[in-house]
Amino acid sequence: MISIEGLSKIFTSNKTDTTAVDNLTLSIDQGDIFGVIGYSGAGKSTFVRLLNRLEEPTNGRVVINDQVVTALNKKDLRIARQDIGMIFQHFNLLWSRTVEENIAFPLEIAGVSKEERLERVHSLIDLVGLSGKEQSYPSQLSGGQKQRVGIARALANKPSVLLCDEATSALDPETTNAILDLLVDINRQLGLTIILITHEMHVIRKICNQVAVMENGKVVEQGNVLDVFLHPQQSVTKKFVKQVMGSDEEDNDINQLIKNNEQGKIIRLHFVGETTNDALISQIIKTYQVDVSILQGKITQTQAGAYGTLFIQMGGNPDDVTQAITFIREQTSVELEVVRDAD
Numbered sequence: 317m318i319s320i321e322g323l324s325k326i327f328t329s330n331k332t333d334t335t336a337v338d339n340l341t342l343s344i345d346q347g348d349i350f351g352v353i354g355y356s357g358a359g360k361s362t363f364v365r366l367l368n369r370l371e372e373p374t375n376g377r378v379v380i381n382d383q384v385v386t387a388l389n390k391k392d393l394r395i396a397r398q399d400i401g402m403i404f405q406h407f408n409l410l411w412s413r414t415v416e417e418n419i420a421f422p423l424e425i426a427g428v429s430k431e432e433r434l435e436r437v438h439s440l441i442d443l444v445g446l447s448g449k450e451q452s453y454p455s456q457l458s459g460g461q462k463q464r465v466g467i468a469r470a471l472a473n474k475p476s477v478l479l480c481d482e483a484t485s486a487l488d489p490e491t492t493n494a495i496l497d498l499l500v501d502i503n504r505q506l507g508l509t510i511i512l513i514t515h516e517m518h519v520i521r522k523i524c525n526q527v528a529v530m531e532n533g534k535v536v537e538q539g540n541v542l543d544v545f546l547h548p549q550q551s552v553t554k555k556f557v558k559q560v561m562g563s564d565e566e567d568n569d570i571n572q573l574i575k576n577n578e579q580g581k582i583i584r585l586h587f588v589g590e591t592t593n594d595a596l597i598s599q600i601i602k603t604y605q606v607d608v609s610i611l612q613g614k615i616t617q618t619q620a621g622a623y624g625t626l627f628i629q630m631g632g633n634p635d636d637v638t639q640a641i642t643f644i645r646e647q648t649s650v651e652l653e654v655v656r657d658a659d
């Protein structure tokens with residue numbers, strides 16, 4: 317749906333060139349929630365602003381829905397932008413306008429009749445959960461509510477793509493989660509393709525199905541979120557994965573675990589996209605009559621299922637334990653390693 321080919325942006329100031337985006341090529345499918353993550357200065361903001369030409373590229377092409385955005389004249393670009401909504405870290409609302417008037421603004425510019433505007437604004441207010449706030453001014457709203465206005469305004473012209481520039485970076489964790497849930501709802505209800513940039517892996521983990529990691533203007537790693545979590549290649553990606561999963565230090569504590577738990581087998585379970593991990597432990601206890609104690613672990617949910625590691629101690633009749641282990645190895649996608657076999 318979106319094809320980005322050899323996209324570059326070089327800023328020149330004081331006779332110094334800065335390559336903010338460096339020959340970037342990507343494709344994004346319809347309905348994706350595509351995350352772009354990178355540290356400050358990696359070129360994320362510039363990249364996302366090149367997609368709707370808030371920044372003009374130095375080189376390369378952007379094609380959205382078969383339309384070559386980078387080749388459009390100003391008038392056609394204005395029309396094309398109605399199909400590309402955008403939300404911002406600092407909301408960019410009009411402070412002298414009410415919630416209702418902010419959301420109606422892009423519709424006024426698009427020449428939508430007053431009657432249709434009102435109808436559309438009210439259904440958007442409903443969609444983003446702002447009923448009762450129609451007549452409030454931005455200064456009377458919380459950060460999360462302001463971003464809801466930003467989202468409703470971005471959706472006013474029924475775009476097929478939504479660009480999110482650090483849309484949750486100014487919000488507290490709870491509000492961030494609520495806004496991310498809203499983005500997932502919108503993606504599902506409206507079939508909208510979402511491209512979001514962030515420096516927080518938590519955001520990627522929670523809502524994205526695809527991720528690209530940017531460093532020095534380039535995409536250094538890309539793939540579906542679970543694959544990237546499981547097999548991060550680049551050191552920058554490994555650092556981001558650690559943001560969510562903690563460090564490998566826990567693995568160094570295995571010796572301590574072994575010392576502290578003298579009975580039974582100590583088993584490490586590695587969940588790699590299993591969607592039914594909740595049931596796994598209770599299932600093996602019930603089916604094989606084994607005793608299971610959970611020793612330590614960290615499991616996180618991605619859009620493609622659970623990911624993480626759990627250490628358990630398994631005891632009981634040796635035949636039952638062997639059968640339970642065989643079941644996990646052969647019938648589930650959970651990777652199993654016996655790290656201490658006391659029997």
Ligand SMILES: Nc1ncnc2c1ncn2[C@@H]1O[C@H](COP(=O)(O)OP(=O)(O)OP(=O)(O)O)[C@@H](O)[C@H]1O
Pocket residue numbers: 327328329334335336354355356357358359360361362363515
């Ligand atoms: N208008 C500009 N003029 C000159 N240099 C710029 C301009 N905008 C961005 N840059 C430079 O381009 C590089 C990439 O910046 P960009 O804002 O895209 O990165 P980022 O990953 O979004 O970082 P942040 O999260 O801090 O915004 C930086 O080195 C920045 O200084």
